[in-house]
Amino acid sequence: MRTGSLPPGSVVRAPGRANLIGEHTDHTDGLVLPVAIDRTVRLTVEVSGGDRIRLTSAQAPGVVDVAADGSEVPADGWGRYVAAVAAELTGLGRDPVGLTGALDSDLPQGCGLSSSAALEVVVGTALCLAAGFGLEPLQLAAACRRAEHRAVGVPSGIMDQAASILGRRGQAVLLDCGTLEHRTVPLPADHALLLIDSGVRRQLETSGYAERSRELAAALPVLGGRRPLEVDPAELDDLLADVDAVPARRLRHVVTENARVGRVVAALEAGDLVTVGRCFAEGHASLRDDYEVSIPELDGLVDLAGEAGATAARMTGGGFGGAIVALVPVDRADDVAAEVVDGARARWPQREVVAHRCSAVDGAGLLT
Numbered sequence: 001m002r003t004g005s006l007p008p009g010s011v012v013r014a015p016g017r018a019n020l021i022g023e024h025t026d027h028t029d030g031l032v033l034p035v036a037i038d039r040t041v042r043l044t045v046e047v048s049g050g051d052r053i054r055l056t057s058a059q060a061p062g063v064v065d066v067a068a069d070g071s072e073v074p075a076d077g078w079g080r081y082v083a084a085v086a087a088e089l090t091g092l093g094r095d096p097v098g099l100t101g102a103l104d105s106d107l108p109q110g111c112g113l114s115s116s117a118a119l120e121v122v123v124g125t126a127l128c129l130a131a132g133f134g135l136e137p138l139q140l141a142a143a144c145r146r147a148e149h150r151a152v153g154v155p156s157g158i159m160d161q162a163a164s165i166l167g168r169r170g171q172a173v174l175l176d177c178g179t180l181e182h183r184t185v186p187l188p189a190d191h192a193l194l195l196i197d198s199g200v201r202r203q204l205e206t207s208g209y210a211e212r213s214r215e216l217a218a219a220l221p222v223l224g225g226r227r228p229l230e231v232d233p234a235e236l237d238d239l240l241a242d243v244d245a246v247p248a249r250r251l252r253h254v255v256t257e258n259a260r261v262g263r264v265v266a267a268l269e270a271g272d273l274v275t276v277g278r279c280f281a282e283g284h285a286s287l288r289d290d291y292e293v294s295i296p297e298l299d300g301l302v303d304l305a306g307e308a309g310a311t312a313a314r315m316t317g318g319g320f321g322g323a324i325v326a327l328v329p330v331d332r333a334d335d336v337a338a339e340v341v342d343g344a345r346a347r348w349p350q351r352e353v354v355a356h357r358c359s360a361v362d363g364a365g366l367l368t
């Protein structure tokens, strides 16, 4: 059995992510533009010499103790992610090298910053290092994505895991979810990233997403096999003329959203933040009116951020709750955050609205 290099005291880290734009585009092989953020899951870890994976977490009770080949699946809890990642890597040929470690995280859970993907990626990275098992970044991302499905039955896209692995300091990651082609896109150095959590948890997520997907699928045949990203929004009126109103709106969102990703990338590269702001506003309106996944709290947070001086703001993540993302001039970032949070608390006293000021960081790896 092969053992790799993971000396005692090694620390592996994996960041969470925020999606700048490209929402509900991944399931139809479209474009997304996530950022790996400086909120991370860290794992202090060493090779144990046995064939068990034993982990604790500062954020969760108990000890996870599973077979290093992932063959034992806990009935519930965060150990399911650990076992599922191990099982996926075993399927790819990783030797069942055990490890012992302690997790710690400053990435809030359940508010759409993808703590589950960061957990999968940190465990996957450590398991690969422990066994001297080399995988291409996107192979690891795909294994972690399958692990999420295996662990909790959520058939999500590859964006979250890919962002946690491919992220670069000061950059966003443009990813084509169909071809998996990707490249980095510079973020404005004089702007900070604000993520403002509405405090509303995504209760409708599973049923709501499935319903949207079904409605979208009903409209897709009019594309004659083209991906939505291959369609010019100017074609939509003709294409959708005979499509029922609801499926038509779902497809309108996906086609225009792919186009907006392209426009945001071009604008970021040209330093044209006015256009970025306009695209974010259009993207939010499209999620609210055409895809219908926003909620009043997210609409309100976007308005408050604009009034407080954000350059660009929109809801981020799947919707039905979660957070907004805003680009804000660095020297105004703390003031804008405070103003939005105060305004939101005045409107919704029962909500725990929290602002996270973030920056773009490198993807997962070993801390030296």
Ligand code: ADP
Pocket: 041, 057, 058, 059, 060, 077, 078, 103, 104, 105, 108, 109, 110, 111, 112, 113, 114, 115, 116, 117, 119
């Ligand atoms: P999100 O990915 O949006 O944060 P999820 O519900 O998909 O929300 O994932 C949250 C789950 O991930 C938690 O319930 C827990 O099982 C697991 N998790 C995330 N971070 C940690 C951590 N630091 N320690 C243990 N489990 C974690």
Ligand code: MG
Pocket: 114, 115, 116, 117
């Ligand atoms: Mg998750």
